[in-house]
Amino acid sequence: MEAAMSDPGAIDPLDAELLAAAESQHDEDDRLKPGFVTAVLDAVEAGDAEAARDLVSPLHPADIADLLELTPSDRRADVAAALGDLVGAEVLSELNDYVRDDLIDALRPEQVAEFARELDTDDAVAIIEDMEEADQQAVLDAMDPEDRAAIESALAYPEESAGRLMQRDLVAVPEHMTVGQVIDYLRDHGDLTSDFWEIFVVDPAHKPIGTCQLSWILTCPRSIAMADLMKREQTLIPVDMDQEEVALRFQKYALISAAVVDASGRLVGMITVDDILHIVQEEAGEDILRLSGAGDGDINEPVIDSYKARVRWLLTNLVTALVASTIIGIFEGTIERMVALATLMPIVAGVGGNAGSQTMAVTVRALATNQITASNTRRTIIREIRVAVLNGGTVAAVIGMGVGLVFGNAQLGAVIAAAMLTNIVTAGLAGVAVPLTLDRMGADPAVASSIFVTMITDSMGFFAFLGLATLAGM
Structure with a gap:
């Protein structure tokens, strides 16, 4: 017995409990198990931040967001502090609005600005738009001029509009380019957005005249002109369109992404289907709750x-x-x-x-x-x-x-x-x-x-x- 206790390779009972919890994080419905959540909270309460991080590090950002939402409100700040950089920009973008507001209130404007820089414009706007005006301005002041201009431009549009929902990072090329030139352009410009499914073709006035899926570009000869390859029929989203109407257009026309245009018809951004999934869920739940007069109906609401x-x-x-x-x-x-x-x-x-x-x-x-x-x-x-x-x-x-x-x-x-x-x-x-x-x-x-x-x-x-x-x- 004494030899086992003095063995440096022996596993501490608390570590063994944490390890067992980590091996079974989710139940059959892909929800975090109560035992896993308790294990993380116990590790934080015991002051063992390293053990808590070891448990949480394999999780997807959406699961870390779920963990924070399942944590009692008076302990969230301690858990977030213990997890450190595991609670990053992606986690914040996945959080429930009320929980995110609680965490943001505990952060310095510089930290919020850093998170916003790592996100697409639409996700950054979602984090900043509900902040108090003074806090919002402090965060904007801490951002780079280019990022600040993009956020301020988005905030100028009405709430729940396409302008708030769209992301400004996209790929647009002129119609005179060939497939080969487009491929070279994508490879040579490392600062382009990495998440896109189609390329927008624009005229000299930067008005969209067609779209081209990546699969078409990858399977066509380099000499084919974009004007001959692109699909000219497209669904354009006005920048001031309500997000519910945007979601209906995505559903009706089975869109993966769509160009957003301003009043003059110029391309100003794009909306992707992953953003629409959130809107569909939000609008459906909102209508049900309004019918019952239950307000936001969020269990995290004060x-x-x-x-x-x-x-x-x-x-x-x-x-x-x-x-x-x-x-x-x-x-x-x-x-x-x-x-x-x-x-x-x-x-x-x-x-x-x-x-x-x-x-x-x-x-x-x-x-x-x-x-x-x-x-x-x-x-x-x-x-x-x-x-x-x-x-x-x-x-x-x-x-x-x-x-x-x-x-x-x-x-x-x-x-x-x-x-x-x-x-x-x-x-x-x-x-x-x-x-x-x-x-x-x-x-x-x-x-x-x-x-x-x-x-x-x-x-x-x-x-x-x-x-x-x-x-x-x-």
């Missing part, structure tokens, strides 16, 4: 920010709920005469609300993906009403027969069936009309649609059910 984003919608919903409550009060006498109405009211309103939510979700998605246009709006409305009539008829028949049998009152069954059909049809109409109206008004249909649709379905459900019951003399 509690007070989440509170502010959600409470205003809950208060708005409280006001709209008073409308439904007022309708119930109008028919108070009818409810007193037949208490069963009180137990059945929530069914009519609840099912109608779900029907409205279904239609609303379909409509908001169709608007977001440009499936609904001026030419098919009327057809879309008619389609949703037809679906609502079929759904309403089915549900009304089931609830009507059920209530008639349970309460032994065929008249009550007929009343709730008629009310259910009315409310589901109304819900279908509201679910498509409210988002379309908000969209025509220039408002985001994902933001306020749910509150208006809920108010309409609840109010109509109570009004139809209690109103029909009153007319039936119940």
Whole structure:
């Protein structure tokens, strides 16, 4: 036993634990295992930065970003400090916005500037754009004039526009060059961007007139002119186009990259599909969260920010709920005469609300993906009403027969069936009309649609059910 302890080659128990964690970093879903995260945190807490670095060094930058996001907020700065240069520019570009802001706040402007210099313009802008104005200016002042000019130019464009999203490093050549000249140009200029899939062909005014994939250049004779090889049809992205519309163009035309042009048609940058994947995920999640009024819905968002984003919608919903409550009060006498109405009211309103939510979700998605246009709006409305009539008829028949049998009152069954059909049809109409109206008004249909649709379905459900019951003399 003593010999084993004195053996210089023996493995310390802590090192053995860390080694075991390192050998199984990911689970079957390619997520970092809790045991691995704990091992890194324990090494940092024990002051063994070298052991923590040994564990983390095999990870991809995206996985290191995941590690920092899984780390408790009060320990992130210590973990980042222990990992040192492993937390580089690529890791920062992969981080959740809130986590990245926390880390950047702990860095000096010179360090942030150094990170920004290592990144493409679009990734550098993503790091700098959300900083306080004074901190942002300090970082820009610490950058080289050329890099600073590129960042300032990007920041001058609207948020979530192609100008913010594009990268300025690209390869553009004149059409009179041959394939051989282009290959020599690429080999002789080591300062060109290393990540590109196609070359843009421009005229003397630097306006794009075609594109040429690298595979075409590599497989063609050197004597072929670029003018004869290039594809003249291309999808050009205006610099002020919204990033969601950019993503839709990439999806529609199956693009890998696309040229970005300014108001005069000059080539100013390019957007690549890897940037679009982030936008698609971001926009899809954003619409879902807006429908629920949950704000950014990020688990790393500060509690007070989440509170502010959600409470205003809950208060708005409280006001709209008073409308439904007022309708119930109008028919108070009818409810007193037949208490069963009180137990059945929530069914009519609840099912109608779900029907409205279904239609609303379909409509908001169709608007977001440009499936609904001026030419098919009327057809879309008619389609949703037809679906609502079929759904309403089915549900009304089931609830009507059920209530008639349970309460032994065929008249009550007929009343709730008629009310259910009315409310589901109304819900279908509201679910498509409210988002379309908000969209025509220039408002985001994902933001306020749910509150208006809920108010309409609840109010109509109570009004139809209690109103029909009153007319039936119940």
